[in-house]
Amino acid sequence: MARYGMVIDLDMCIGCNACTMACKAEHATPAGVFYAKVLEKEIGKFPAARRVFLPVLCNHCDKPACRDVCPTGATAKREDGVVWVDHDLCIGCRSCIEACPYGARTYYEGDGAYFKGHTTRFEAAKQGGIPEGVVMKCNFCMHRVDQGLDPACVQTCPTECRVFGDLDDPHSRVAHLVADKKARPLLAEKGLEPSVFYIGS
Amino acid sequence: MSRIDEFFIGVKPQREWGWLVITYLFLGGAGAGLFLVSLYLRHGWAGALGIALLVAGAALLLVDLGRPERFWRAFFHPRTSWISRGCFFIAAVVVFGGVQTALRIMGLEAEPGTPAATVSVVMDSIAGAAALLVMIYTGFVLAPSPAIPFWNSAFFPMVFFVYSLLAAIDILILSSPLLPGAALDIAWLERSQGYLAVACLILLLSHLSIMSGSAVAARASIRLLTHGRWAPFFLGGVVGAGLIVPLAFFTLAGGSDLKAVFAVTAVLALLRLFGDYLFRFLVIRAGMYDPLL
Numbered sequence: 001m002a003r004y005g006m007v008i009d010l011d012m013c014i015g016c017n018a019c020t021m022a023c024k025a026e027h028a029t030p031a032g033v034f035y036a037k038v039l040e041k042e043i044g045k046f047p048a049a050r051r052v053f054l055p056v057l058c059n060h061c062d063k064p065a066c067r068d069v070c071p072t073g074a075t076a077k078r079e080d081g082v083v084w085v086d087h088d089l090c091i092g093c094r095s096c097i098e099a100c101p102y103g104a105r106t107y108y109e110g111d112g113a114y115f116k117g118h119t120t121r122f123e124a125a126k127q128g129g130i131p132e133g134v135v136m137k138c139n140f141c142m143h144r145v146d147q148g149l150d151p152a153c154v155q156t157c158p159t160e161c162r163v164f165g166d167l168d169d170p171h172s173r174v175a176h177l178v179a180d181k182k183a184r185p186l187l188a189e190k191g192l193e194p195s196v197f198y199i200g201s
Numbered sequence: 202m203s204r205i206d207e208f209f210i211g212v213k214p215q216r217e218w219g220w221l222v223i224t225y226l227f228l229g230g231a232g233a234g235l236f237l238v239s240l241y242l243r244h245g246w247a248g249a250l251g252i253a254l255l256v257a258g259a260a261l262l263l264v265d266l267g268r269p270e271r272f273w274r275a276f277f278h279p280r281t282s283w284i285s286r287g288c289f290f291i292a293a294v295v296v297f298g299g300v301q302t303a304l305r306i307m308g309l310e311a312e313p314g315t316p317a318a319t320v321s322v323v324m325d326s327i328a329g330a331a332a333l334l335v336m337i338y339t340g341f342v343l344a345p346s347p348a349i350p351f352w353n354s355a356f357f358p359m360v361f362f363v364y365s366l367l368a369a370i371d372i373l374i375l376s377s378p379l380l381p382g383a384a385l386d387i388a389w390l391e392r393s394q395g396y397l398a399v400a401c402l403i404l405l406l407s408h409l410s411i412m413s414g415s416a417v418a419a420r421a422s423i424r425l426l427t428h429g430r431w432a433p434f435f436l437g438g439v440v441g442a443g444l445i446v447p448l449a450f451f452t453l454a455g456g457s458d459l460k461a462v463f464a465v466t467a468v469l470a471l472l473r474l475f476g477d478y479l480f481r482f483l484v485i486r487a488g489m490y491d492p493l494l
Contacts, residue, residue: 067281071284
């Protein structure tokens with residue numbers, strides 16, 4: 001069975017947020033909910049100051065703390081390593097948000113329309129299945145992955161800084177990058193064994 | 202709704218658990234503690250008050266859920282989830298403790314040596330053990346969190362236990378004039394509070410001392426509590442008004458005259474309860490996530 005993972009090359013990321021927007025379009029996430037986003041930080045001082053970009057998403061950990069603390073089983077891990085939330089089981093206790101060190105989860109209170117009081121046709125068509133009062137997160141676009149496609153953020157990235165694939169397949173590009181380029185996960189010391197790795201500085 | 206700091210790399214505060222969860226931590230711990238003390242004192246009405254507080258706290262927790270109508274699903278994962286385990290502990294106190302307390306209040310306690318007495322002892326034991334677990338399990342909910350280093354401490358279950366007992370006895374002291382049933386020994390209760398307050402102080406300082414050498418976010422939490430916006434509440438409220446002032450009165454009074462004046466004892470109990478609530482408030486609000494880079 002495959003174990004899906006992603007490698008993100010920070011040297012190639014230009015902070016354009018195309019991944020953020022592609023994710024929003026793919027999932028029609030409500031206002032204020034981001035499955036994928038690009039964090040930034042200013043480092044150094046003038047004239048050597050620069051901005052660092054860090055594209056983040058759910059790390060689909062091999063040992064997900066969010067799954068262990070969930071009292072209902074709403075958070076589950078598939079055999080292919082995708083960690084997902086069953087919105088029909090979630091009670092909105094938010095214990096998973098407190099357990100996730102990556103800030104990958106968002107509590108959706110409701111009324112996710114971008115224009116208050118007016119739901120667009122797009123929102124009406126795609127947000128219908130999202131109940132209020134539940135926790136939402138990236139699911140590695142599992143509906144696309146199950147069809148053999150890449151997640152929307154990978155498909156869209158104009159610099160191709162994201163590589164998606166099977167970490168257990170030694171011939172896959174993602175496995176090569178992890179092995180060859182000293183890819184490292186975020187907050188490795190937490191011991192959650194994330195499936196998202198970063199290369200570059 | 203997202204906030205602008207969500208898009209920056211750095212230490213971030215936890216914002217998901219607010220006053221409803223904090224008040225549950227206080228009422229749940231105090232209620233379970235009061236029930237446990239009532240078993241020791243064989244005081245049915247004190248047990249009833251404890252269960253009432255626990256139920257009130259659990260109701261707040263229910264209100265805090267995004268989908269309260271699905272609360273029963275929280276019983277499904279006791280194998281890994283402390284919240285799920287907590288649901289069983291609370292249910293055990295309410296069911297077994299509720300039956301025993303009702304029988305005690307109605308004067309229907311079983312004759313010693315009869316099979317009914319054995320059943321009663323078993324039910325008391327289950328309810329007592331469950332109450333003890335309710336007092337500490339919230340510490341286990343917080344302590345294993347890999348996200349918030351300030352909560353990663355083996356001290357938390359112990360601190361929560363001692364603070365719960367402290368609050369329970371304070372509530373017992375304050376309600377004693379109105380509580381039906383056998384009269385309570387206020388002097389003994391007040392004396393025990395002195396020892397519990399010392400234990401709280403030692404555990405609290407130990408936790409801060411260990412955390413001051415921990416991860417970036419834990420140090421940021423401690424800065425917030427000792428030098429930042431929460432410092433007046435933590436140092437003045439939790440440590441000062443909640444522990445030091447009552448301890449100073451306790452020590453200065455020499456243990457006898459003070460206890461004769463109920464008003465003074467009541468004020469000290471109120472101060473400790475204030476400190477107890479503030480402690481739980483600040484523990485939750487001072488939680489910070491480590492920076493990703």
